[in-house]
Amino acid sequence: MNPVLGYVAIVAVTLATTLIGFFGLRVSRTTGDFYVASRTVKPWWNASAIGGEYLSAASFLGIAGLILLQGSDALWFPIGYTAGYLMLLLFVAAPLRRSGAYTIPDFTQARLESTTVRRITSALVIVIGWLYIVPQLQGAALTVRITTGLPSWVGAVAVAVIVGVVVAAGGMRSITFVQAFQFWLKLTAIGVPVVFILLFAWDAPPGDPTISFPTELAPSTPDAYLTISLLVALLFGTLGLPHVLVRFYTNPDGVAARSTTLIVLGLLSVFYIFPTILGLMGRVLAPELATADTADAVVLLLPGRLLPGALGDGLTALVIAGAxxxxxxxxxxxxxxxxxVISQEAFGGSVKGFRIAAVCSILVPLAVALVAEPGGLAGSVGLVFAFTASTLCPVLVLGIWWRGLTDRGAIAGMVAGGAACGLAIVAGRLIGPGVDLLSSLLAQPAAWTVPLSVLVMVGVSLGSKRRIPGSTDLFLRRLHVPERPAASR
Structure with missing residues (x-):
C-alpha cells in the first residue's frame, strides 16, 4: 500500500472536519448552542449526525473483521446495532426529548429528585464514554500504522487533538455539522469499493485454500448463550449510550425525535449491508487476512488486494478517509x-467550563489507548454495550415507564449491574477464552447482569415506596402526553 495515499486521505478528512467545525463555531454563541444546538436540529439532519457518531470503528472496521473470522455467526452484530434503534424508538426517544433535560444526569435528577442519583449517573456516563472512546483511538492507531507506516500512537494522538479542538471550539452545533458530513462520507467510502469489487473483481481467483481460520477466533459451533447475551447487550445497550441520547435533546420536540429515530433505522440498515459484504468477500477471496493482527484491517486492505493499480489505490484512499x-x-x-456532564458537575455549566471539560474528556481515554493492549474492535465495543445495558438502560426505561421507581432503587440497581458487569469483564480478560459455562458467562455477561440490575432496582424500589417523589405523576405526564410539532405552534 502506497503510504502517500494514507497521508492524503487523512489530511483531506481532517481539513474537511476542521473547516466544517469552524463554520459551526461561527453560529455557536449561546450555552444552548454548545449543549443541545438550541434544540433546532431537524430530523434528517439529526439522523445523519446520529449515524455519523454511532457508526464507529467497530462498525466501519470491526464488523467486516468479525465476519471474516467467524462468518455468519458475526451477523448478529450489525443486526443488534440496528435493532437497538427500534428499541430506542419504542421506549425512550420521544419521552426523553419531552423531559427538557440537557443530559442524562439532568433527567435522572429531575425524575427522582436526588443529587446522589445524579452523581452516580454522571460517573457512569463518564466511565462509559471513556470506555467507548478507547476503541476509536485504537482503531485510528491501527489505520495510521497500516496505511502510512507511522507508529501507532500517531493516529491516536491525531484523533484526540482534532476532536478536542473542534468540540471545545464549537460544541454541539458545530459537531452536528461535522457528524452529518461524516456519515455520508463513511457510507460513500464503504459502499463505492463494494460496488467496484462486485463489478470488476468478484471473478478473481480465491485465496490460498490451504489457509484455515484460527479456531480460537472463529468457533465452529455457535454458543447459544453467547449469541443471546450479545443481542441483549446490543439491543438494550443502545438505549443508554450517552452520546446517542444527547442528540435527541437537540430535536425541536418529541415528534421530531421519533422521526429522527425512524430515519436512523433506515440509514443504518443501508450502511451495514456493505461491511457485511466486505467481510464475506474477505473470507472467499482473501482468507489469508483472517488473523488477529489483520482482520480489523480487511476493509482497508481488500480494495488494493483485489483491484491493483490506480483504481485500487483510489478506492483504498477513499476507505482510509471514511475510516x-x-x-x-x-x-x-x-x-x-x-x-x-463534566461541565455541569464541575464547572457550573458555562461555555468556558464546557471547553475545559472537552479537553479533559479526551485526555484520559488517550492515555489508556496508548498503554492498553488493543483487542478486536467490535468485541471491545460490544462489552461497552453490555456495561451500558446493565446500568443506564434500566434506570432510563423504568424512570420513563414505571411510576414506582425510587432513588434508592435506582442507585442499588445501577451499582449492582455495573459492579457485576465490570467484574465479569475483568475476570473474563484475566481467565481468557474457554468452552465451559463460566467462560461464556464472563465473556458476554449482559444476559445475566441486565436482569440482575432490573430486579435489584425494582425490589429496592418496592421496599422504599415512601421515597417516590411527589412530583412523579406530573413529570410522567409531561413525558407521555404528545405535544404538537414545533412548526405548528
Whole structure:
C-alpha cells in the first residue's frame, strides 16, 4: 500500500472536519448552542449526525473483521446495532426529548429528585464514554500504522487533538455539522469499493485454500448463550449510550425525535449491508487476512488486494478517509456528551467550563489507548454495550415507564449491574477464552447482569415506596402526553 495515499486521505478528512467545525463555531454563541444546538436540529439532519457518531470503528472496521473470522455467526452484530434503534424508538426517544433535560444526569435528577442519583449517573456516563472512546483511538492507531507506516500512537494522538479542538471550539452545533458530513462520507467510502469489487473483481481467483481460520477466533459451533447475551447487550445497550441520547435533546420536540429515530433505522440498515459484504468477500477471496493482527484491517486492505493499480489505490484512499472519519465523528459525539456532564458537575455549566471539560474528556481515554493492549474492535465495543445495558438502560426505561421507581432503587440497581458487569469483564480478560459455562458467562455477561440490575432496582424500589417523589405523576405526564410539532405552534 502506497503510504502517500494514507497521508492524503487523512489530511483531506481532517481539513474537511476542521473547516466544517469552524463554520459551526461561527453560529455557536449561546450555552444552548454548545449543549443541545438550541434544540433546532431537524430530523434528517439529526439522523445523519446520529449515524455519523454511532457508526464507529467497530462498525466501519470491526464488523467486516468479525465476519471474516467467524462468518455468519458475526451477523448478529450489525443486526443488534440496528435493532437497538427500534428499541430506542419504542421506549425512550420521544419521552426523553419531552423531559427538557440537557443530559442524562439532568433527567435522572429531575425524575427522582436526588443529587446522589445524579452523581452516580454522571460517573457512569463518564466511565462509559471513556470506555467507548478507547476503541476509536485504537482503531485510528491501527489505520495510521497500516496505511502510512507511522507508529501507532500517531493516529491516536491525531484523533484526540482534532476532536478536542473542534468540540471545545464549537460544541454541539458545530459537531452536528461535522457528524452529518461524516456519515455520508463513511457510507460513500464503504459502499463505492463494494460496488467496484462486485463489478470488476468478484471473478478473481480465491485465496490460498490451504489457509484455515484460527479456531480460537472463529468457533465452529455457535454458543447459544453467547449469541443471546450479545443481542441483549446490543439491543438494550443502545438505549443508554450517552452520546446517542444527547442528540435527541437537540430535536425541536418529541415528534421530531421519533422521526429522527425512524430515519436512523433506515440509514443504518443501508450502511451495514456493505461491511457485511466486505467481510464475506474477505473470507472467499482473501482468507489469508483472517488473523488477529489483520482482520480489523480487511476493509482497508481488500480494495488494493483485489483491484491493483490506480483504481485500487483510489478506492483504498477513499476507505482510509471514511475510516478516519468514523474515529473522528464517534469520538466527537462522545466528547460532547462527556463535556456536557463534566461541565455541569464541575464547572457550573458555562461555555468556558464546557471547553475545559472537552479537553479533559479526551485526555484520559488517550492515555489508556496508548498503554492498553488493543483487542478486536467490535468485541471491545460490544462489552461497552453490555456495561451500558446493565446500568443506564434500566434506570432510563423504568424512570420513563414505571411510576414506582425510587432513588434508592435506582442507585442499588445501577451499582449492582455495573459492579457485576465490570467484574465479569475483568475476570473474563484475566481467565481468557474457554468452552465451559463460566467462560461464556464472563465473556458476554449482559444476559445475566441486565436482569440482575432490573430486579435489584425494582425490589429496592418496592421496599422504599415512601421515597417516590411527589412530583412523579406530573413529570410522567409531561413525558407521555404528545405535544404538537414545533412548526405548528
Amino acid at each position: 478516519f472519519g468514523a474515529f473522528l465523528s464517534t469520538s466527537s459525539g462522545l466528547v460532547v456528551s462527556l463535556a456536557g
